[in-house]
Amino acid sequence: MGEKQPFRIYKRLRIASSSLVVGWNDDASGLGTRVTDYLVKKLGAKDFAEIEPDGFFPMAGVSVSHDVVQFPECRFFYSRKHNLVICKSTPPRTDWFRFMDLVLEVAERYCHIREVYTFGAMVSLGAHTAPRTMLGVASSPEMRRELGAYDLAMDIDFETPPGQRPTLNSFFLWVARRRGIAAASLWVPIPFYLLTTEDPRAWKRVLEFLDRRFVLGLDLSDVDREVEVQDMRISQMASRSPLLSHYIQRLESNLQLTQEENEKLVKEIEEFLRKNE
Amino acid sequence: MGIRLYQQPSLHSPVLIAGWPGIGNIGLIAVDALRTMVEAEDLGEIEPWEFFYPRKLIIRDGQLDDLEFPANRFYYKKSEKQDLIFFTGEEQPVDEGSAYAQGTKAYQLANLVLDVAVKFGCRKVYTSGAAVALIHHTARSKVWAVPNAAHLIEEVRSYQNTVLMSDIEGRSGQGHISGLNGLLLGVARKRGLDAICLMGEVPAYLQAFPIPYPKASRSVLEVLTEVLGITGDLEGIVSLAGHTEEEIDRLCESFPQEIKEQIDRLAREPLERTSEPGPITDEDKQRILEEIDRFFKRETKED
Numbered sequence: 001m002g003e004k005q006p007f008r009i010y011k012r013l014r015i016a017s018s019s020l021v022v023g024w025n026d027d028a029s030g031l032g033t034r035v036t037d038y039l040v041k042k043l044g045a046k047d048f049a050e051i052e053p054d055g056f057f058p059m060a061g062v063s064v065s066h067d068v069v070q071f072p073e074c075r076f077f078y079s080r081k082h083n084l085v086i087c088k089s090t091p092p093r094t095d096w097f098r099f100m101d102l103v104l105e106v107a108e109r110y111c112h113i114r115e116v117y118t119f120g121a122m123v124s125l126g127a128h129t130a131p132r133t134m135l136g137v138a139s140s141p142e143m144r145r146e147l148g149a150y151d152l153a154m155d156i157d158f159e160t161p162p163g164q165r166p167t168l169n170s171f172f173l174w175v176a177r178r179r180g181i182a183a184a185s186l187w188v189p190i191p192f193y194l195l196t197t198e199d200p201r202a203w204k205r206v207l208e209f210l211d212r213r214f215v216l217g218l219d220l221s222d223v224d225r226e227v228e229v230q231d232m233r234i235s236q237m238a239s240r241s242p243l244l245s246h247y248i249q250r251l252e253s254n255l256q257l258t259q260e261e262n263e264k265l266v267k268e269i270e271e272f273l274r275k276n277e
Numbered sequence: 278m279g280i281r282l283y284q285q286p287s288l289h290s291p292v293l294i295a296g297w298p299g300i301g302n303i304g305l306i307a308v309d310a311l312r313t314m315v316e317a318e319d320l321g322e323i324e325p326w327e328f329f330y331p332r333k334l335i336i337r338d339g340q341l342d343d344l345e346f347p348a349n350r351f352y353y354k355k356s357e358k359q360d361l362i363f364f365t366g367e368e369q370p371v372d373e374g375s376a377y378a379q380g381t382k383a384y385q386l387a388n389l390v391l392d393v394a395v396k397f398g399c400r401k402v403y404t405s406g407a408a409v410a411l412i413h414h415t416a417r418s419k420v421w422a423v424p425n426a427a428h429l430i431e432e433v434r435s436y437q438n439t440v441l442m443s444d445i446e447g448r449s450g451q452g453h454i455s456g457l458n459g460l461l462l463g464v465a466r467k468r469g470l471d472a473i474c475l476m477g478e479v480p481a482y483l484q485a486f487p488i489p490y491p492k493a494s495r496s497v498l499e500v501l502t503e504v505l506g507i508t509g510d511l512e513g514i515v516s517l518a519g520h521t522e523e524e525i526d527r528l529c530e531s532f533p534q535e536i537k538e539q540i541d542r543l544a545r546e547p548l549e550r551t552s553e554p555g556p557i558t559d560e561d562k563q564r565i566l567e568e569i570d571r572f573f574k575r576e577t578k579e580d
Binding site: 095097137138139144147154155156157159160171173174175177 | 326327330331332333334335336337338339340341344382
């Protein structure tokens with residue numbers, strides 16, 4: 001018996017050139033899941049492949065979230081009209097290099113991808129109503145120049161602080177560069193008090209970039225409505241609590257809260273939004 | 278999955294000496310000290326990305342500059358008495374939730390290390406690690422030696438300040454060597470290479486502390502230099518061991534009185550390594566460890 005192939009192909013595609021967008025489904029505020037699901041739905045993308053979880057995830061039972069069993073997945077979708085490949089994946093728990101190399105292997109072999117985009121959340125100490133300036137990190141000078149045409153902050157110098165580890169997206173950027181594929185990782189700020197709930201402004205910011213970059217023609221008015229609904233819910237909550245209203249006003253005035261105030265705000269907003277889901 | 282060799286020296290039956298991090302970093306310190314002592318040269322490395330998660334990202338002006346991984350390096354030294362190859366790994370490839378290397382990645386890494394050794398004609402391997410023992414930190418650490426073949430037992434018996442597993446009270450020659458410092462011995466045996474693991478004793482009450490214990494490394498180093506016929510200055514590691522002992526003295530001063538008394542008993546009544554009943558009972562040992570564990574959990578919460 002030969003070695004089992006670590007991926008399954010449902011449909012063999014013949015694509016001359018395409019781009020790959022990768023979203024991780026454990027991102028803060030559900031960023032990866034919401035963006036990839038939105039793209040798949042709005043573009044009518046069809047799934048064509050998946051990577052087998054064995055070897056990348058501990059197969060020791062399953063976790064349960066929101067009353068439902070969870071299981072790791074890494075699925076590929078394709079929009080022929082837009083030459084766009086979308087990969088929605090659980091982040092691997094081990095053998096990271098081989099997993100990400102395999103994602104690129106599938107996308108290269110079957111869709112001839114020429115560039116890759118990953119996106120993730122970074123914690124913001126600002127208010128949810130503040131404008132979101134997205135950061136971009138490129139894998140090459142050419143990609144750096146290309147991203148310059150978009151509204152991204154790219155004048156970044158950074159080194160991982162001692163005791164911390166690089167993100168999976170940064171590792172992915174390096175793996176792509178090693179395979180000679182142009183790559184970029186995009187970082188959208190998410191207010192600290194929305195990290196464990198939802199932040200439609202963040203999804204919108206990523207979608208706006210992808211819409212422009214790939215000329216997708218997305219109508220984001222439905223996301224705008226989600227932004228309005230959330231703003232309204234947070235306003236309702238603030239109107240019932242003068243203290244939380246005061247906290248949010250201070251954040252909107254670019255004033256920072258104390259650690260204790262931060263924690264109180266996070267707790268109150270999480271509880272309120274969950275109750276009103 | 279690759280090996281990068283920077284040069285191809287002509288070596289005569291070199292001995293491989295390998296070390297990875299572990300309790301007290303005994304092996305890593307000993308191997309590094311020996312490598313520095315003989316002024317070994319760079320030989321090559323194992324490409325790390327298939328084994329390890331990166332440890333550092335560097336971005337310059339919005340562009341990925343570099344991603345640094347834990348290093349896995351080979352060094353060599355040609356000499357009239359004995360050619361040497363050194364290998365040091367900055368991390369062990371661990372699965373989530375595991376403290377030591379295990380599984381496929383560990384086995385692959387062990388084989389890659391031996392691939393390089395065998396390529397240069399190596400027939401013998403030494404690894405080094407820690408042996409957790411009921412000793413006081415002012416005592417000289419003995420070295421527990423475990424060979425990977427029975428014909429090496431007599432050789433090990435001739436080493437200074439060294440005991441076999443069967444010499445340790447209550448062990449009957451049984452034991453377990455965690456991680457790559459142990460796994461390499463098994464893989465070497467499978468490939469027909471002689472191998473010996475030298476483990477320096479670390480006081481049991483220090484095993485949970487993320488601090489090096491160079492006193493045990495010194496004991497390992499003394500054995501290695503004698504066995505390999507290396508004459509060199511041990512002043513560096515002697516000084517380091519002395520400095521660490523002073524730090525541990527200060528640390529012990531912060532322990533609750535009851536724990537200090539238990540630890541002081543170890544200094545006054547060193548545990549016999551024979552089958553005779555020792556002055557410190559298993560119950561005593563368990564109580565010391567539990568008390569220390571509770572003490573530091575409390576300290577952590579209070580930080």
